Amino acid sequence: MAGRGSFGMAALLLGLALLLLAPLHRHYPRCRVASVAATAPAAPAAPAEPAAPAAPAIPRNLTIAIFGGSTTACGGASSRDNCWTYVFGRALEALTNSSVTLINRARGGTEADYFSSCFPRYLSGPKPDLFLLEFAINGGNVTRLVESIYRHTDIPVALVRQMACFPASRYAAGDPTARVSWPEQREEQRTAGYVYRLHEFDLVNELVPYYGSPCSRESLPKLFETRIAPGQHLGDLGHRLLGEFVARELVRNWGAINNASRRAGAPAGSTERESCFYADEGGSSANSIETAFAPEGEGWAFVEKVPGRKDKICWQSAVPGSRLVSVAPVNFDRSTMYLEYSNRPAKLRVSCGPNAAPGGSETFSEITALHGMNGTMVKSASLNGQCHGQRLTVEALDAAPDRLARVCGISMFASG
Missing domain, CATH: 3.40.50.1110 (SGNH hydrolase)
Structure with missing residues (x-):
């Protein structure tokens, strides 16, 4: 009886061991447990971005x-x-x-x-x-x-x-x-x-x-x-x-x-109307700075930048107090004048209004500038104010042979 009881106990222990160790074996049939989390549906494909236009090849x-x-x-x-x-x-x-x-x-x-x-x-x-x-x-x-x-x-x-x-x-x-x-x-x-x-x-x-x-x-x-x-x-x-x-x-x-x-992200250009007079070899002579002004009295002349060259480019004066007056009335809400400076530029007064009666004109700018390099340089000067239906006058306040006044162009913008 005792031997039979010992054998039974041994068999019981062996059975329990098999139950515990068998699931670890690679051939043990595993339970397939369904996941409680539902599989998310696949997101719809995003629409394709339009292809950027191909950059042009370098022309022949x-x-x-x-x-x-x-x-x-x-x-x-x-x-x-x-x-x-x-x-x-x-x-x-x-x-x-x-x-x-x-x-x-x-x-x-x-x-x-x-x-x-x-x-x-x-x-x-x-x-x-x-x-x-x-x-x-x-x-x-x-x-x-x-x-x-x-x-x-x-x-x-x-x-x-x-x-x-x-x-x-x-x-x-x-x-x-x-x-x-x-x-x-x-x-x-x-x-x-x-x-x-x-x-x-x-x-x-x-x-x-x-x-x-x-x-x-x-x-x-x-x-x-x-x-x-x-x-x-x-x-x-x-x-x-x-x-x-x-x-x-x-x-x-x-x-x-x-x-x-x-x-694409750059700002749009101004819608203002532009009119201008320039000193340059290109374009119609109707817009030349030579046709825009007429010197009042003596003292101003349309000159060559370099003696001997054919391209006359600027009105010039060496006479103090001489005035350069526009041929016709001008119209602008803002304007820029191009003036050529040397190491000793003249002082200029730019005004809009009648050419007689002192004090009857609106002064836009009194300009003196040094550019700090050798030779001459065309610089821009803003004329801060509006001029409508009036003539533009440039007065060379202290011009002299070694202090030349030069007017080389004007650009005018009007709204609308």
């Missing part, structure tokens, strides 16, 4: 219009072939196997504002595939120029930001305060690039890894012209590096520059 015949100041007019280069614009054209042809036509609208010592006046005058002839703007030194309201371009055309715009180290003598001497003369005008381009989502080719960012500070005593003589106004213009090496850099980056960024969505 490429036309590029360039606006800028003296560097783009080849200042500092030893010859036209060494100028950055022509280096750029040759490099672009080599990179793209395209035939490149350049329309160079550069004008030395001229701010961006001047080119924004009556912009359609630049649209005669071949239609450009791209506008390049270079005003990193002369500055001016680059944003207004871009607005003028987009008011009249859908041609894309890109910015070229070059540099200057003026006055170079302070940089070369290691003057710690020299950095204050770094051109703040570059910021005008930065603003335009931000507002209109424009692509920028920045030479400084390109050169610093290889040359360090372009204005150091080691780099300046390599990159800049040093015989006349050292540091004001790029030299042959600087021109070559700029031209090749812009060509290379233009090819690399052609799709982005021509992407229409870049313009």
Whole structure:
């Protein structure tokens, strides 16, 4: 009995062990327990986003219009072939196997504002595939120029930001305060690039890894012209590096520059009506600044910027108190006048109203400005006020042979 009881107990223990260990074996049939959480239905597929329009390929015949100041007019280069614009054209042809036509609208010592006046005058002839703007030194309201371009055309715009180290003598001497003369005008381009989502080719960012500070005593003589106004213009090496850099980056960024969505968030252009008189080789002579004014008495003459050249560009006076009076009444709610300054500019008074009876005119501006560089420079001056049905008068208050007064253009905007 005792043996039989021991055997039964052993069998019972063995059975319990099998019950406990069997579920761990890989062949044990497991229970399939339904999940209490229902499977979420698959979300419907989102509608496909419309594909962005493909960026155009670089044309086989490429036309590029360039606006800028003296560097783009080849200042500092030893010859036209060494100028950055022509280096750029040759490099672009080599990179793209395209035939490149350049329309160079550069004008030395001229701010961006001047080119924004009556912009359609630049649209005669071949239609450009791209506008390049270079005003990193002369500055001016680059944003207004871009607005003028987009008011009249859908041609894309890109910015070229070059540099200057003026006055170079302070940089070369290691003057710690020299950095204050770094051109703040570059910021005008930065603003335009931000507002209109424009692509920028920045030479400084390109050169610093290889040359360090372009204005150091080691780099300046390599990159800049040093015989006349050292540091004001790029030299042959600087021109070559700029031209090749812009060509290379233009090819690399052609799709982005021509992407229409870049313009989607840009502000709309002004709806004001523009009328203007300009001093330039392009456009109808009916809008020439020469036809806008008639000198009252003696003292004003329409002159050549450079003696011996055919392009007469500005009204000029060396006679104190002489007045330049518009031929016809003018109408504007806001206006800008373009005045050429030398190192000793005359003081001008600009007014609207009758040309007789002292005190009968409204004075808009009394203007005196120094541009701080050698030679002359066309600068803009806002005329703060309205003029409707009255003549415009510019009086040279203290003009003299070494203090010339020059009026080179006027741009007028009226609402409606």
